[in-house]
Amino acid sequence: MTTLxxxxxxxxxxxxxRAVDDVSLALSAGECLALFGPNGAGKTTVLRILAGLLRPSSGExxxxxxxxxxxxxxxxxGLISHRSMLYDALTARENVRFAAALHGVPDAEEATVRALAALRVADRADVAVRSLSRGLQQRVAIARAIVHAPDVLLADEPYTGLDAQGGAALTALLRERRAAGAALVVVTHHLHEGLALASHAAVMRAGRFVRFERAEGLDAGRYATEYQELVA
Amino acid sequence: MRAPGLLAASWAIARKDLAIEFRTRSAFLSSVVFSLLAIVIFYFAWDPTAVGPLALAPGVLWVTFTFSGLLAMHRSFGVEAADGAIDALLVAPVARESIFLGKALANVVFVAGVQAVSLPAIAIFYNVPLAGAWLPLLGILLLATVGLVAVGTLFASITANTRMAELLLPVLAIPFFVPVVMPAAQATADVLSGRPIAESFAWLRILLAFDLVFVYACTVAYPFTIED
Known part of the structure; x- marks a missing residue:
């Protein structure tokens, strides 16, 4: 399989x-890594390096x-951050279309409508982002991140602020991206959701992977207990 | 999918910035009000029996444009810092130089808008005849604005994520503005005094040289200012 x-x-x-200390990983098309760990473990730093926002001190x-x-x-x-990365004076449509334009999406308007519809926020497309609730802003932020159908989707706490409907839409979308051959890295504190999505699971502590394994077949309850012991 | 080239990406970023400013108008109105207040304060502090209007007006004009321009440039990276929007720009597959050029282009338009309101105010307050001088004056404004914006936009990027960015930006940028403001004020004085534009060519050459050097240098330097 192709390593993405x-x-x-x-x-x-x-x-x-040392925020990140000798981390190595490889994900192929259709694989998803759920990355767990306490605050300050280095998860977001790894994600920022994989997004090209940070240069590693060493490694590549x-x-x-x-x-x-x-x-x-x-x-x-495609990057979903715990911050919205949106311009609050622009509408949801303008924000997503701007991202599409910067990625050179051929039919930016159509891709924008499709992305907003996938997150069930198309009916608020022409509302200024500052007038949207936190949860709706998060949906628009996710639409912005997927408008160019990225091969690699990096998500840092993507469920933050989402209600049940938004969470379900996001889960469906992540599964769809995986099925379409994208590689996903999802940073989350929600072990059950993460394990349900992922093909691989990893735990970070003090900048290192202290556990890395295939996620399929893992017992989520037992994993949660072991995780608590690991990060205690 | 093919990512836009340098100019197309710069244009998209400039259009986005101008759309935000057009929607909010907060920075533009602040800059215009600041300019008008500065012009009025200089007017009331002026003793026309000691200094003639043509000797004072060019200095007032460039002091006003310099400081109101700083307000615009501070704003340009403030909108990116608010919700981490700069990260979305940096992840996009566009040359990072295009972010600088787009911001600078939007700032030139913004500062030109402030100048379009302030210049007639100076003409009225100081009774300066603009009728025969507007074309050479436009050239001086354009050359000087490009230089001011190039340097100011770079320093706005550097200071955007610092505490007291509003204070740090002028402290860093103003020393670099001196080589622009001085020839711009001299050339403006020549033009407003009714001298032929040929007499100001030496000043215009300095402005042009500054523009060429600093637009290039700031564009190339910008990617290094955003490295974490």
Whole structure:
């Protein structure tokens, strides 16, 4: 299978602190990594390196054959952050269409409508983002991240602020992207949701992967108990 | 899918910035009000028996444009910092130089808009004849604005995520504005005094050289300012 995301020996330091310490991973098309860990474990830093937003202090990350942060690699990535990354004075449609334009999506308007509809927020397309609730803003942020149908979707706490309907739409969307051959990395504190989505699960602590395994067949209840012991 | 080239991406970013400003108008109105207040304060502090209007007006004009321009440039990266929108720009497969060029282009339009309101106000308050001077004046404004915006936009990017960015931006940028403001004010004084534009060519050459050097240097330097 084609390796879509490859990270080798990633280290990232901030001053004297090693936020990421020798992390390696490889994900092929259709695979999903659920990344768990306590606050400050280095999950978001790994995600930012894989998105091309941060250069590793050592090691390298690749999307397909292209080393990050090359634009050709960044163009295949969709990023959902715990911040909305939206312009609150613009409408939902304008925000998503702007992202589509920057990614060179051929029919930006049609792709925008499709992305907003997938998150069930098409009826608010022409409302300024600042007038939307936190949950609806998160849906628009997700629509912005997927408008160019990325091969690699990186999601940092994507369920933040979503209600049950929004959460279900997001889960369906992530499953659909996986089935379409995208590789996913989902950072979450929700172990059950993460394990239900993922093909692989990893736990980070103090910048390192302290557990990495295939997620299929894992007992979520037992995993939760072991996780608590691991990060305690 | 083919990502847009440098100019297409710059244009998309500039259009987005102008759309945001057009929608909110907060920074534009603040800059215009600031400019008008500065012009009025200078007017009331002026002793026309000691200094003639043609000697004072060019200085007032460029002091006003410099500081109102800083308000615009501070705003340009503020909109990106609010909800982490800069990350979405940086993940997009466009050259990072296009972010700088797009921001700078929007800032040139913004500052030109402020100048379009402030210039007639200066003409009225200081009784400066603009009728025969508007074309050369337009050239001076354009050359000087490009230089001010290039430097100001770069420093706005550097200071955007710092505490007290409003204070830090002028402290860093104003020393670099001196080589623009001085020839711009001199050339403006020449033009407003009715001298032929040929007498100002030396000043215009300095402005042009500054523009060429700093637009290039700031564009190339910008990607390094956003590295974490």
């Amino acid at each position: 995301v490859a990270a080798t020996g990633l280290v990232r330091t901030f001053g004297a602190r 990350a690749r999307i397909g054959d292209v080393r990050l942060p090359d634009p050709a690699a960044r163009g295949r990535v």
